[in-house]
Amino acid sequence: MTPISSKSGVRRLLSTLALFVLLGSTLTACFPVIVGGAVVGSLVATDRRTSGTQLEDEGIELRAASRIRDNLGDRVHVNVNSYNRRVLITGEVPSAQDLQLVEQVVSRVENVQSVVNELAVLGNATLTQRSSDSLVTGKVKAGLVDSKDLFANAFKVVTERGTTYLMGRVTQREADRATDVARRTGGVQKVVRVLEIISEDELRGMLPKPAAVETKKL
Numbered sequence: 001m002t003p004i005s006s007k008s009g010v011r012r013l014l015s016t017l018a019l020f021v022l023l024g025s026t027l028t029a030c031f032p033v034i035v036g037g038a039v040v041g042s043l044v045a046t047d048r049r050t051s052g053t054q055l056e057d058e059g060i061e062l063r064a065a066s067r068i069r070d071n072l073g074d075r076v077h078v079n080v081n082s083y084n085r086r087v088l089i090t091g092e093v094p095s096a097q098d099l100q101l102v103e104q105v106v107s108r109v110e111n112v113q114s115v116v117n118e119l120a121v122l123g124n125a126t127l128t129q130r131s132s133d134s135l136v137t138g139k140v141k142a143g144l145v146d147s148k149d150l151f152a153n154a155f156k157v158v159t160e161r162g163t164t165y166l167m168g169r170v171t172q173r174e175a176d177r178a179t180d181v182a183r184r185t186g187g188v189q190k191v192v193r194v195l196e197i198i199s200e201d202e203l204r205g206m207l208p209k210p211a212a213v214e215t216k217k218l
Helices: 007-024 051-072 096-107 127-146 172-183 200-206
Strands: 032-035 038-041 077-083 086-093 114-121 155-160 163-171 190-198
Touching: 051 077, 051 086, 051 096, 077 155, 077 163, 086 096, 086 155, 086 163, 086 190, 096 114, 127 155, 127 163, 127 172, 163 172, 163 200, 172 190
Parallel strands: 086 114, 163 190
Antiparallel strands: 032 038, 077 086, 155 163
16 A cells, blocks of 8 residues: 655655565565565565566556645545556545546556545544554454465455455455455455456466476386
8 A cells, every 4th residue: 555655755665666576586486585574475476466567556556646645735645556557546535526636646647457446535534543444454464364275465455444445366266255254354344345356277377386396216
């Protein structure tokens, strides 16, 4: 999720991300990295987007946040999340006109294929509300990790005002299972799926092939 930030911050994050993708492309799926104190596989290796698409999504989020700030200043609270060039915008704006303006601004960002507008015409969420949403998002992610029949990294989770949004490229089976996990999570009031459904055959094609075992006759 990318909130509105300074232009210098945008440039720094783009540079950092480019370095991450460059380094990540050299890792194998078994190479461990430290994220938030936990050892996990390379994000680039386990994400169902190409490293180039991941970079584009991050660029979309940063450019959209910057343009929203330039056009609407700090009178709005907008979060921008992009997955496979499909953009989810959530948060609060003071008027219906601002709601439409934000969507127009985001839709004109380079590489954006579609926009899912979940903005509400409300006063900006309080820090307490945002902290609660962050906690719920963390709990949903933990539930996905604990579900042995799901690839947690296939999902991007966003929570806004108690509504949890699921993004990703997943099969119908995975979508239904993840929705059930989210609905059972404390603090989730509603689940909205912003998912790209793929076939089981497509999923099998994405999974790493098992290493060949060489046998020798004695």
